[in-house]
Amino acid sequence: MKKYMIGRVIAACVALFLILTIAFMVVRLMPGSVYDDPNLAPEVVAMLEQQAHLDEPLLVQYAYFLKGVIFENDWGVSAKVEPGVPAFDILKRQIPYSLTINVGSLALALPIGIVAGTVAALHKNKAGDHVVSILVVLGISIPSFVFASCLQYFIAYKMGWFPIIFEPSKGTGMQIYSLMLPTIALSLSPIATIARYLRGELIEVLGSEFMVLARTKGLTQRQATIRHSFRNASLPLVNIVIPMFAHVLAGSMVIERIFSIPGVGGTLISSINTNDYSLAVATLIFYALISVLTSFVIDIVLGLIDPRVRLGGSSK
Amino acid sequence: MQEPYVLQVKDLHVSFKGQSGMVRAVRGVDINLPKGKTIAIVGESGSGKSVTVKAIMGILARNAVIDQGEIWYEGKDLVKATEEDFYQIRGKKIGLIFQDPLSSLNPLMKIGKQISEVFTVNYSMSKEEAKEKSLELMRAVGIPKAEERYNQYPFQFSGGMRQRIVIAIALANNPDILICDEPTTALDVTVQAKILDLIKQIKEERGISVIFITHDLGVVANMADEVYVMYAGKVVERGTCEEIFLDPRHPYTWALLSSMPDLESKDRLLSIPGTPPNMVSPPKGDAFAARNRYAMQIDLEEEPPMFQVSDTHYAATWLLHPKAPACEMPKFLQDKIRRMREEAQRYAR
Numbered sequence: 019m020k021k022y023m024i025g026r027v028i029a030a031c032v033a034l035f036l037i038l039t040i041a042f043m044v045v046r047l048m049p050g051s052v053y054d055d056p057n058l059a060p061e062v063v064a065m066l067e068q069q070a071h072l073d074e075p076l077l078v079q080y081a082y083f084l085k086g087v088i089f090e091n092d093w094g095v096s097a098k099v100e101p102g103v104p105a106f107d108i109l110k111r112q113i114p115y116s117l118t119i120n121v122g123s124l125a126l127a128l129p130i131g132i133v134a135g136t137v138a139a140l141h142k143n144k145a146g147d148h149v150v151s152i153l154v155v156l157g158i159s160i161p162s163f164v165f166a167s168c169l170q171y172f173i174a175y176k177m178g179w180f181p182i183i184f185e186p187s188k189g190t191g192m193q194i195y196s197l198m199l200p201t202i203a204l205s206l207s208p209i210a211t212i213a214r215y216l217r218g219e220l221i222e223v224l225g226s227e228f229m230v231l232a233r234t235k236g237l238t239q240r241q242a243t244i245r246h247s248f249r250n251a252s253l254p255l256v257n258i259v260i261p262m263f264a265h266v267l268a269g270s271m272v273i274e275r276i277f278s279i280p281g282v283g284g285t286l287i288s289s290i291n292t293n294d295y296s297l298a299v300a301t302l303i304f305y306a307l308i309s310v311l312t313s314f315v316i317d318i319v320l321g322l323i324d325p326r327v328r329l330g331g332s333s334k
Numbered sequence: 335m336q337e338p339y340v341l342q343v344k345d346l347h348v349s350f351k352g353q354s355g356m357v358r359a360v361r362g363v364d365i366n367l368p369k370g371k372t373i374a375i376v377g378e379s380g381s382g383k384s385v386t387v388k389a390i391m392g393i394l395a396r397n398a399v400i401d402q403g404e405i406w407y408e409g410k411d412l413v414k415a416t417e418e419d420f421y422q423i424r425g426k427k428i429g430l431i432f433q434d435p436l437s438s439l440n441p442l443m444k445i446g447k448q449i450s451e452v453f454t455v456n457y458s459m460s461k462e463e464a465k466e467k468s469l470e471l472m473r474a475v476g477i478p479k480a481e482e483r484y485n486q487y488p489f490q491f492s493g494g495m496r497q498r499i500v501i502a503i504a505l506a507n508n509p510d511i512l513i514c515d516e517p518t519t520a521l522d523v524t525v526q527a528k529i530l531d532l533i534k535q536i537k538e539e540r541g542i543s544v545i546f547i548t549h550d551l552g553v554v555a556n557m558a559d560e561v562y563v564m565y566a567g568k569v570v571e572r573g574t575c576e577e578i579f580l581d582p583r584h585p586y587t588w589a590l591l592s593s594m595p596d597l598e599s600k601d602r603l604l605s606i607p608g609t610p611p612n613m614v615s616p617p618k619g620d621a622f623a624a625r626n627r628y629a630m631q632i633d634l635e636e637e638p639p640m641f642q643v644s645d646t647h648y649a650a651t652w653l654l655h656p657k658a659p660a661c662e663m664p665k666f667l668q669d670k671i672r673r674m675r676e677e678a679q680r681y682a683r
């Protein structure tokens with residue numbers, strides 16, 4: 019396990035470094051410059067660019083960037099979106115909002131999806147299964163922003179049960195309350211996906227030969243199901259639930275807009291639009307970091323569940 | 335009065351709901367398992383061997399229906415038993431060993447736990463006690479370094495070793511009856527012999543009664559006291575090993591014996607021509623008639639009853655009818671049987 023973990027950590031570090039490089043290059047190679055402002059005198063622009071090392075060759079700039087990031091946690095300063103504020107501070111302020119609705123929606127989706135999928139599998143082709151499959155089709159086909167708008171209109175605006183948009187100023191309790199609707203909106207598609215996968219996997223496992231053996235050992239159907247099927251069915255589930263985190267994060271850009279949540283999603287768009295180099299690079303890297311982390315977590319969790327992965331055996 | 339049989343199957347009929355109608359997989363099977371004996375059920379693929387034992391174990395697929403028949407065990411008719419009744423019987427009284435040891439173990443659970451959970455779950459033993467018992471069993475079925483193996487996973491075991499584990503699991507419950515459904519088909523030849531020896535040894539040590547299923551008559555000879563030959567969901571001939579091998583009466587048994595490899599007739603192996611009938615609409619008369627060189631008009635019209643050959647020997651073929659024309663088995667098979675008989679005598683001396 020130790021050897022396996024070390025391998026995964028090294029792989030994650032390499033991936034992060036590559037992403038850092040690519041994010042930097044892609045943003046710098048975009049046409050235009052932050053200081054493309056007709057109102058500024060050319061001398062001033064030259065001075066500003068010199069200050070930001072923009073007059074040097076790209077590789078030298080990259081070296082400065084790496085030095086700042088690695089040794090001083092300096093991700094540069096926002097030039098346009100919030101001029102003068104360090105990119106790191108902007109993200110630090112926004113990330114908690116984005117993470118709250120993301121983690122919240124997955125925390126909501128997991129138990130509901132698991133229960134729905136299990137009910138469907140155990141009642142295959144009966145009423146419970148049909149109800150779940152209708153919900154699954156709805157959940158997968160309705161985009162989260164449509165669902166979000168509906169919730170906003172009916173539940174918040176018409177019924178008045180929830181704030182219509184994010185309430186930044188009225189304390190933590192109120193903030194969380196106002197984040198509930200977007201969280202629910204985001205959880206719909208994960209619920210559907212989890213339920214659908216778990217149903218399929220469970221049905222397959224329940225029909226497998228080792229379940230028959232478990233019963234011929236003298237275990238009851240219930241004991242056999244609990245002891246032998248959930249763990250086996252959850253194995254493929256890991257592969258879809260954890261990447262969902264990155265998916266939900268991408269989906270939340272729009273949701274954040276709809277509910278005026280000051281999260282990272284808006285910043286990515288505005289920083290790229292305004293050529294705000296440092297902020298754009300930092301935001302991109304934040305998203306990339308999440309992806310790398312999720313695949314790292316998948317590897318670790320799979321290793322924990324599946325001895326064939328952990329011990330380097332063949333996985334059939 | 336002492337009950338001579340530990341298990342009795344009477345006139346069992348099992349069908350499956352299929353897309354093109356009911357599949358009549360088992361159509362009237364009678365089996366008597368004497369205490370402490372081994373009976374073998376042989377027959378081609380699809381003849382209903384597994385379905386019969388699944389009915390005994392109460393693990394038929396959901397689309398299965400037992401149309402009629404009785405399965406008597408300890409004064410209870412298992413056909414009428416509920417799932418709860420089976421919890422007391424399945425595994426604990428009647429154990430089952432499967433065809434494919436590769437897929438019958440849970441890939442994510444340690445070998446040791448798969449054995450010891452029998453003790454912890456069924457008999458609420460402590461973990462330590464269960465482990466002791468499991469290690470004992472692992473040694474008994476011939477797993478070297480049991481202690482070390484206890485904490486390994488199925489993928490770290492070879493096919494033969496896995497089958498030994500499956501046997502250990504079956505033995506953990508200390509059953510009266512052990513059903514082996516083609517336990518060696520998925521294994522290579524050298525391993526096959528070892529597993530067969532193990533099953534024989536277990537049977538003798540523990541006095542278990544065994545139902546041994548195979549489509550290979552060769553392995554039957556040194557395993558079984560009695561042989562049941564099944565074809566298309568029916569028992570077509572039954573008798574002691576000697577009777578089946580040295581004095582077979584049913585043309586299907588002749589065909590099976592002819593297709594059995596032996597040292598001298600390698601070049602003359604005859605596979606049975608044709609294929610088994612469609613079980614959705616089984617043919618009228620003798621189901622084997624279409625593939626039978628000796629078939630008579632009546633074979634196509636009426637089903638043959640079981641004719642008695644001796645106290646222990648029965649066969650369902652019209653050839654045994656008093657009015658049937660005399661009919662000899664093929665010359666080639668006669669030679670083969672003569673060789674087997676000579677060999678048997680050589681062993682006896």
Ligand SMILES: Nc1ncnc2c1ncn2[C@@H]1O[C@H](COP(=O)(O)OP(=O)(O)OP(=O)(O)O)[C@@H](O)[C@H]1O
Pocket residue numbers: 350351352357359377378379380381382383384385386395397516549613
């Ligand atoms: N769940 C099922 N649904 C429909 N038909 C089935 C089902 N299970 C078995 N059958 C049919 O029942 C018949 C007998 O099958 P069975 O498994 O008993 O054969 P077998 O004698 O054990 O053969 P093998 O040597 O291949 O194991 C086959 O024709 C098979 O197609």
Ligand SMILES: [Mg+2]
Pocket residue numbers: 383384385515516
């Ligand atoms: Mg079978």
